[in-house]
Every structure is written in C-alpha cells, then in structure tokens.
Amino acid sequence: MTCRVAVYGAGSWGTAFSLVLADAGCEVTLWGRRAELVDAINSTGSNPDYLPQVKFPAQVRATTNPAEAARGADIAVFAVSAQKVRPLLEQWRPLWEPRTVLLSLMKGAELGTGLLMSEVIAETTGARPDRIAVVSGPNLSAEVVDRMPAASVVACADESTAAVVQTACHTSYFRPYTNTDVVGCELGGVVKNVIALAVGVTDGMGLGDNTKASLMTRGLAEATRLGVAMGADPMTLGGLAGMGDLVATCSSKLSRNHSFGARLGRGLTVEEAQAATTQTAEGVASCRAVQELAERHGVEMPITHAVVDMVHNGREPQDVVRELMSRAATSESVGR
Ligand SMILES: NC(=O)C1=CN([C@@H]2O[C@H](COP(=O)(O)OP(=O)(O)OC[C@H]3O[C@@H](n4cnc5c(N)ncnc54)[C@H](O)[C@@H]3O)[C@@H](O)[C@H]2O)C=CC1
Numbered sequence: 001m002t003c004r005v006a007v008y009g010a011g012s013w014g015t016a017f018s019l020v021l022a023d024a025g026c027e028v029t030l031w032g033r034r035a036e037l038v039d040a041i042n043s044t045g046s047n048p049d050y051l052p053q054v055k056f057p058a059q060v061r062a063t064t065n066p067a068e069a070a071r072g073a074d075i076a077v078f079a080v081s082a083q084k085v086r087p088l089l090e091q092w093r094p095l096w097e098p099r100t101v102l103l104s105l106m107k108g109a110e111l112g113t114g115l116l117m118s119e120v121i122a123e124t125t126g127a128r129p130d131r132i133a134v135v136s137g138p139n140l141s142a143e144v145v146d147r148m149p150a151a152s153v154v155a156c157a158d159e160s161t162a163a164v165v166q167t168a169c170h171t172s173y174f175r176p177y178t179n180t181d182v183v184g185c186e187l188g189g190v191v192k193n194v195i196a197l198a199v200g201v202t203d204g205m206g207l208g209d210n211t212k213a214s215l216m217t218r219g220l221a222e223a224t225r226l227g228v229a230m231g232a233d234p235m236t237l238g239g240l241a242g243m244g245d246l247v248a249t250c251s252s253k254l255s256r257n258h259s260f261g262a263r264l265g266r267g268l269t270v271e272e273a274q275a276a277t278t279q280t281a282e283g284v285a286s287c288r289a290v291q292e293l294a295e296r297h298g299v300e301m302p303i304t305h306a307v308v309d310m311v312h313n314g315r316e317p318q319d320v321v322r323e324l325m326s327r328a329a330t331s332e333s334v335g336r
C-alpha cells in the first residue's frame, strides 16, 4: 500500500526530503505557509525559493492547509526551524490520527528548555515514544536533490516504526539505517551544527586543516560526553548521525552553519552575518541550549562555550581561539 506522508516546512530540507519520499514511492503533501510559494510548487513542480533545480514527481502536491496535509497521513514530517516548531505542534496536534508517525528532521535544541525536537513533539502532542522518530545524518540538501549517494539514520525507540520510516525514504541514492538511540542521533545533529560554526570561524580566519581536524575531533568528544550524560550510546556519536554529519557539515561550503561561522571569522559582525544568512543556521540559537544542557549535566564543552562567546557575547574570534588553546594542558582520556 502506498505510504502517505505530510511534510511540514517547504524550506531546503523539507523540499529535498519530499523528493526522497516521492522517489521511494510515497504520496507526499508538502505544507508551506506562503500561498504564492505553494501555488508555484503546484503549477511548476519545483520550489522557486529553495533548491529550484528540483523537479518534483507528480505524487508531490503542496498546500497551505495543515489539515489537508494531515488527512490520511501515515507519517507527518517536521522540517521547520527548531525554535519555531512548538506553537505549530500545539496548534496542529488534533490533526493527526493516533497511528500517524511523527518524524523530526530538525537539528536543534529548544532555547529555554534544552529539549531535543523529539521531546518537544512528545510534550506538545502527548504521543508515545513508539510513534516519534527522527532522521539525522550527513544530508546536505543541495547534494540530496542532485541524487548524490548519502546514508542517514532513522531513529525511534520502536524498531518497527523505524523500519516503516526507513522503507518510506529508502531510494537508490538515500540509504537510511535504523537505530533505537534517539537521543544519541538527535544530539549528534545538534552539536555538529555548533562545531561547524567553530570550524567556519577558523576557516574564515584563514587557519588550517590541522585546526579543523582538531576542532572536529574535540567537538565529537564534547558531543559524546554530553550524549553519555543524557543516556545515549557513545557508539551512536561515532556513527552517521554523529561523526558522519560532523564531517559533512564542517567540510562543506554548502553548510549554512559553516558559512555563518566563516563570515564571523572574516570579520563580519554577528548582525552582518545574520543579515547575510537567509536560511536556518540552527547552531546560532542552539549553541546556547547546548551550553545549558552541558551545565545541567555537569559536562565540559569548551568549544561550545567558545561559540556562545563569539555568537552571543560579542567576543572576538582571535581572543577566543587564543583562550581555547591556552587552557590548562590535560589528558585526551579526561572526561571520556
Ligand atoms: N538544509 C539541510 O541541508 C538540512 C537541514 N536540516 C534541518 O532541517 C531543519 C529545517 O532546515 P531547512 O529546511 O534547511 O531550513 P530553511 O531555512 O531552508 O527552511 C525553514 C522552513 O521553516 C519555515 N518556517 C520558519 N519559521 C516558521 C514559522 N514560524 N512557522 C512556519 N514555518 C516556519 C520557513 O518558511 C521554511 O520553509 C533545521 O532544523 C535543519 O537543521 C537537516 C538536515 C539537512
């Protein structure tokens, strides 16, 4: 039977993931908030504002009506900015049938609560963990829509739910693995955005590949430490949703987080970097939520602190790098 999917958010990843779902044989209804964009998608089969190179197959239709998207949906997918999703979920919760799987594509933690997106979905909808899933991995949307091979992870506490989502998005170019470690997969996606900001800064400053590799490796150590404190399996952070996504995001000029950091590293102010960023760079807000989580769990995350200092406390990149490097010398095994 054909899987029916509602995708909420017609930005970059909602657009790219709709293509994946359609290529995998699903019927997709893509919700967007702007009528002119929805009309353009329905009349031209492409999204002129995000990834206009995509040519949707006929089984992708767009709507501004969240209830229309929800009707008969086996899976409801959320691909809006992490800080904006709570009120939408609160408003829309009656729309989905009790059997509908609620799937987050978002890689952010909520400011103020420190909640991961699966937790925001659980809190707002009351859905049980066996109905809530996430997709996370090295999946830069511009490469996905060019159908370049990529792997990813579908995480859900319930393996059979994860398998349903896996089937719904498995194509010749998109290979999802399942995992029951939801916290580990989500946290990998959240923290890599913060580390990509840091790497972007040092790239923008003209620093080298040793710097980049050092930040990525110690960034992975931060994600793993926090993950373990929050109940994740450390092996998850070494997998696609952790190291895999860290490598993709920190190495790619397609990354919005990396690009934001690079602007700071080249000397733009935070306001100027923000003005130049037209799409969601989740790490900018989430770095503070990650810092709060680190404090709550008593975990040391110096790179995350450095990013918060540059993005929110007006610190100069040069000073922050100097400070990071001159911390007391320690053993690599500390805090593992
Ligand atoms: N673009 C990518 O390559 C990937 C993005 N992600 C994650 O997917 C999530 C969405 O990111 P993108 O699609 O890339 O961002 P985007 O900036 O391209 O699109 C965001 C979408 O959210 C909508 N939106 C923003 N505020 C809203 C509000 N208050 N109400 C309703 N809709 C609102 C915008 O209209 C837009 O359609 C993020 O958490 C990101 O980390 C995950 C994997 C890959």
Ligand SMILES: O=C(CO)COP(=O)(O)O
Pocket (backbone or CB within 6 Å): 107, 137, 138, 139, 140, 141, 193, 196, 245, 248, 249, 254, 255, 256, 257, 258, 280, 281, 282
């Ligand atoms: O999550 C992503 C790739 O996996 C996209 O990264 P950016 O949000 O930094 O563009």
